[in-house]
Amino acid sequence: MAFNIQVDGMNELLNSMGKLPEKAAKVAAEALYEGAGVVADAVSSGVNGIRTEPFKYARGGKTRKPSPEEKAIVAGAKHGVAKFRKNGVSVQTSVGYQNAGYAVLNGKTKPIPQIANAINSGTSFMQRQPFFRKAVSQANGAATAAIEAGIHAREDELNPD
Amino acid sequence: MPEEYTSLVEALKALTQAEDPNAENPVTVTLPMAEDEWYTRPDTVSYGMVSLDFEADALRGDDRKVATAYEGSVDLFSLARNGAGWVELITGTLTEHCGGAWSLNHHTYERDTGLFHWEWAFQVEG
Numbered sequence: 179m180a181f182n183i184q185v186d187g188m189n190e191l192l193n194s195m196g197k198l199p200e201k202a203a204k205v206a207a208e209a210l211y212e213g214a215g216v217v218a219d220a221v222s223s224g225v226n227g228i229r230t231e232p233f234k235y236a237r238g239g240k241t242r243k244p245s246p247e248e249k250a251i252v253a254g255a256k257h258g259v260a261k262f263r264k265n266g267v268s269v270q271t272s273v274g275y276q277n278a279g280y281a282v283l284n285g286k287t288k289p290i291p292q293i294a295n296a297i298n299s300g301t302s303f304m305q306r307q308p309f310f311r312k313a314v315s316q317a318n319g320a321a322t323a324a325i326e327a328g329i330h331a332r333e334d335e336l337n338p339d
Numbered sequence: 340m341p342e343e344y345t346s347l348v349e350a351l352k353a354l355t356q357a358e359d360p361n362a363e364n365p366v367t368v369t370l371p372m373a374e375d376e377w378y379t380r381p382d383t384v385s386y387g388m389v390s391l392d393f394e395a396d397a398l399r400g401d402d403r404k405v406a407t408a409y410e411g412s413v414d415l416f417s418l419a420r421n422g423a424g425w426v427e428l429i430t431g432t433l434t435e436h437c438g439g440a441w442s443l444n445h446h447t448y449e450r451d452t453g454l455f456h457w458e459w460a461f462q463v464e465g
Contacts, residue, residue: 295445295447298445299414299444299445299447299456299458300414301449301452301456302416302449302452302454302456303451303452306414306458308392308393308412311392311410311412311444311460312392312393312410315393315395315396315410315462316393316394316395316396317396318395318396318397319396319397
């Protein structure tokens with residue numbers, strides 16, 4: 179015995195379902211941008227908290243704090259949310275100094291990410307001040323909440339209707 | 340158990356029992372400098388330190404949220420490319436005491452000094 183079932187609107191529903199991954203990726207990207215913005219803001223605040231001292235050469239196992247010039251370069255550098263990478267419904271981004279460029283420091287041209295890294299992780303002759311790691315760690319909860327709020331605010335866009 | 344290994348374990352234990360990391364004066368334990376009789380590890384040009392840096396939002400490794408979590412770091416500087424045995428000791432100790440809540444945060448070569456620099460970040464419950 180065979181029987182047929184016809185549901186009005188099924189074709190429309192299937193079409194909508196076909197577009198769902200695309201919509202989901204859009205919603206995810208927008209929500210992720212808001213969450214990444216929270217982290218980027220935290221990093222900006224962290225830069226302001228870097229403690230400095232006038233530049234000096236640190237020798238004999240001594241270390242020095244970052245100089246005001248180094249702090250100014252990192253504070254003024256382009257940093258924030260990187261270009262989004264999409265793979266199906268998966269969306270990824272990162273926050274940092276990826277394309278910050280170069281700066282002249284003590285007569286030498288250096289990549290700005292390298293200067294930021296040296297302050298954040300320190301060197302054998304400079305004290306580290308983990309402003310970036312601290313910002314990312316402490317903004318984790320707020321960023322997650324912002325992403326969740328962003329998704330909930332766009333639930334209508336995920337509705338097949 | 341080598342003396343330097345014991346020191347690292349004791350340092351991590353002490354840090355997990357610290358009550359409040361102070362940003363101005365972080366809890367810092369300097370690993371013992373190498374001495375002549377240490378002919379296997381570490382070499383005579385490796386040194387490092389363990390410090391508790393700030394209060395973390397959550398434990399990263401298993402994404403658990405606990406009442407209080409601290410994030411700290413272990414720094415190792417060595418003229419030896421492989422860290423002269425310290426890398427294995429440090430990572431083994433981190434796994435033992437921090438579970439999965441640690442990662443290699445930074446690994447660079449300082450051209451000016453010839454030192455290799457490792458920085459591991461770890462998180463512990465307060």
